Amino acid sequence: MKQEFNAAYWQQRYQNNQTGWDTQGITTPLKAYFDQLTNKELRILIPGCGNAYEAEYLFKNGFKNVFVADVAPSPLENFADRVQDFPKEQLLLQNFFDLQGPYDLIVEQTFFCAISPDLRASYARKCAELLAPGGRVVGLLFDTEFTHEGPPFGGSADEYRKYFEPYFKLIHFEKAYNSIAPRQGRELFINLKKK
Structure with missing residues (x-):
């Protein structure tokens, strides 16, 4: 029987502390990208946010229009406990495919690799739908195949x-040069601008 990666599945992973993807902080490539952003008014979405270290970093650096979405309540609760002044209405307990925009920036950090690969084309289309004209998807994708059954699910740049x-002009679509050690040489940094 095929595993369904639904809210109950992810909630159980959090409750059982089976969160091997969790880096306990923002990763280097995303921090470097965020540090060069100057428009603090950007509407930013982080889907499949997990413990949302990226949102914490952005919020503490003056980006107040950050929205985090996950299907499991535990990571959102963890984040709310950690960042107590974060607006509760910007914590979205929702399926990515049910979200509404518009956003200026979608941050991709281990969400794409967590959804079933047969949803990847739908993910790209939904990102385009959620973005305002000229909006971007920025983040990291695994550029490797995994020997175990996913998630995470691997893949290739091609x-x-x-x-x-x-849907997008590929501004940057190359191996990340500054990945964290466990992911070195196995990640693509992407910066995609909506057509």
């Missing part, structure tokens, strides 16, 4: 281009 090129 595969991913097919999903994104219909």
Whole structure:
């Protein structure tokens, strides 16, 4: 029987502390990107946010229009406990595919690799729908195949281009040079601008 990666599945992973993807902080490539952003008014969405270290970093650096979404309540509760002044209405307990925009920036950090690969084309299309004109998807994608059954699910740059090129101009789509040690050489940094 095929595993369904639904809210109950992810909630159980958090409750059982099976969160091997959790880096306990913002990763280097995203921090470097965020540090060069100057418009603090950007509406930013972080789907499949997990413990949302990226949102914490942005919020503490003056970005107040950050929205985090997850299907499991535990990571949102963890985040709310950690960042107590974060607006509760910007914590979205929702399926990514049910979200409404518009946003200026979607941050991709281990969400794409967590959804079933048969949803990847739909993910790219939904990102485009959620973004305002000229909006961007920025983040990291695994550029590797995993030997275990996912999640995470691996893939390649060539595969991913097919999903994104219909909707986005690929501004940056290359191996990340500053990945954290466990992911070194296995990540693509992407900066995709909505067509």
